[in-house]
Amino acid sequence: MNPLVPIGSSLAAACAGLIAYGAVYPRAQLFGPTLCRTDSPRKLAITFDDGPNPAITPKLLALLEKHKARATFFVVGRYVHECPEILRETAARGHLIANHTQTHPNLFWMSAGAIHNELRQCLEAIGGALNSSAKWFRPPFGFRNPWVVKEATELGMRTVMWTLIPGDWTPQPPEKLIGNLQPIADHAQGASGSASSTGDILCLHDGGHRELNADRTHTLRALEHWLPRWRDAGLEFVTIEEAVGTPAT
Numbered sequence: 001m002n003p004l005v006p007i008g009s010s011l012a013a014a015c016a017g018l019i020a021y022g023a024v025y026p027r028a029q030l031f032g033p034t035l036c037r038t039d040s041p042r043k044l045a046i047t048f049d050d051g052p053n054p055a056i057t058p059k060l061l062a063l064l065e066k067h068k069a070r071a072t073f074f075v076v077g078r079y080v081h082e083c084p085e086i087l088r089e090t091a092a093r094g095h096l097i098a099n100h101t102q103t104h105p106n107l108f109w110m111s112a113g114a115i116h117n118e119l120r121q122c123l124e125a126i127g128g129a130l131n132s133s134a135k136w137f138r139p140p141f142g143f144r145n146p147w148v149v150k151e152a153t154e155l156g157m158r159t160v161m162w163t164l165i166p167g168d169w170t171p172q173p174p175e176k177l178i179g180n181l182q183p184i185a186d187h188a189q190g191a192s193g194s195a196s197s198t199g200d201i202l203c204l205h206d207g208g209h210r211e212l213n214a215d216r217t218h219t220l221r222a223l224e225h226w227l228p229r230w231r232d233a234g235l236e237f238v239t240i241e242e243a244v245g246t247p248a249t
């Protein structure tokens, strides 16, 4: 038996494990720097992916307005082409618009050039609807390879991940999602007496990457439950822009 075979295969397994960690783990920095937290335990950055969505986004905007909460929307370029009015309304209400690619592919398997095109086309869609550019980017599924963050940087964008992703991308009872969001309040309450110096970036979904009009009613219901409670816990709702560099008020 060749003794090198098991060593070689375990080395290959270790490399594969490292690549998987860098590609998937939300706070891994192996494939380039990403923003994963806010700079204060009192700041909660709520983010929404995969919109704009005619079935949900307008209701979500009304809900956020009611609770005076601003958020960040990582939009899909092809949906922006279909619903530019919803994007304009989102921006007009003070929310931050960010890039989530043109067609929501898994970028892990794509070349630098193909990644560049996905990011640039979404920037153009946003620019066409808003006459302004996006400064922030989130990769679909959170998947990165060695070119993803680099291409985003070259297009003038910083890459954003999250501290909590509670799995709201499938229809589910609101109670389940409400339970999965409990760590935000736990962190806020623990933070006041601990040395924690950072706050959460929460990844939710107002759309679905497979089709328009995805049902995210459970996300609305869970936010109806939590927004007033998070505010009572002392949390301040910030955009990703405000999540870094602006003092908590």
Ligand SMILES: [Zn+2]
Residues within 6 Å of the ligand: 049, 050, 100, 104, 140, 141, 209
């Ligand atoms: Zn997505």
